[in-house]
Amino acid sequence: MNKLYFLGPKGTYSEIAANKIASMLKEEYILESVSTIAKIVEVLGLNDRNIGVLPIENSIEGIVRQSLDSLYLSDVKIQAQTDIKIEHCLFSKGKKEDIKHIISHPQALAQAQKYILENFDKNIDLIESSSTACAAVTLENKDNTYAAICSFDKGKELKLNLLDKNIGDVKDNKTRFVLVSLKEVDFNVPKTRTSIAFNTKNESGALLKVLKIFYKYNLNLIYLESRPSKRVFGEYNFFADIDRGVSEIKEAIEEIKQECNYYRLLGSYPVV
Helix, strand or coil: CCEEEEECCCCCHHHHHHHHHHCCCCCCCEEEEECCHHHHHHHHCCCCCCEEEEEEEECCCEECHHHHHHHHCCCCEEEEEEEEECCCEEEECCCHHHCCEEEECHHHHHHCHHHHHHHCCCCCEEEECCCHHHHHHHHHHCCCCEEEEECHHHHHHCCCEEEECCCCCCCCCEEEEEEEECCCCCCCCCCCEEEEEEEECCCCCHHHHHHHHHHHCCCCEEEEEEEECCCCCCCEEEEEEECCCHHHCHHHHHHHHHCEEEEEEEEEECEC
C-alpha cells in the first residue's frame, strides 16, 4: 500500500494534519513517521506513489525554513493545504517546581516564550528537539527536573504528568501544513491557491518589477518570503502565495518569468 509520510514520531501535530488529509483521499495510505522534514522530501523522490505532509508556516513564528528550502531543492509539488490548531501543553514525570530543563521543537519553545519567562527561572535550560512528540518521548530517559512541551494527546499517551494546558503565548495559534508529492492528487474541489518560487535579476528595482505584475493583474499576494539562495552571498530566492488557481493567472506568470533568473511553480492546490 502507498505511504503518507509525516514528521514524527507519532503524536506530532504533523500526524494530526496527515490524518485529516488522509480522511479526504480516495486512495488509502499507510501513515509512516519520518525523523526530519528533509527526509520526507527525499523519500518522496524515490517513489511517485507516496505522499507527505510538511509544516510550512505558523501563525506566530512564521515560516518553517526547512520546509521551504526542501521544496525549493526538490521536484515535489504542493497538492493541498490544511490548517491545524496548536495547543501546547507542559508535561513532566515530576512537579512544576522541580523543572530545570524544558525540551521541545524550536517553534514550540518560541511560541511559549512568555509563559516560560513568567513561570520559570531566567536561567531555565531550553533544549531543542526534532518534534514536540520526540521531546515527550525523551522524558522517558530523564529525571523529574525535565519537562516537555507537546500536545495533550501525546503527553497522556505516555502517562506523563500534565503541568499546564494551552501554554502558548497566543491562544489562536495555528500551523499551516501542505501535502506534497511528485504525482497529482485530486481532491475534487477547486484549486484556489498557487505557490511559486523565483529568483530576481541582480539589479536595482528587480523585485519591484515583479510586484508590479501582481498589481497589474489585481492578484492578491497573500504571502511573500525570502530565503538565502545558498549559492551567492546576498542572493535570495523568493516564495509567494497567490489566492487563485494557476489556470486563472497564466498571463501574469508568463510576465513574471520574463523578469526572473529562475522561476518554479511549487503547486496549485485547494485549501481543505
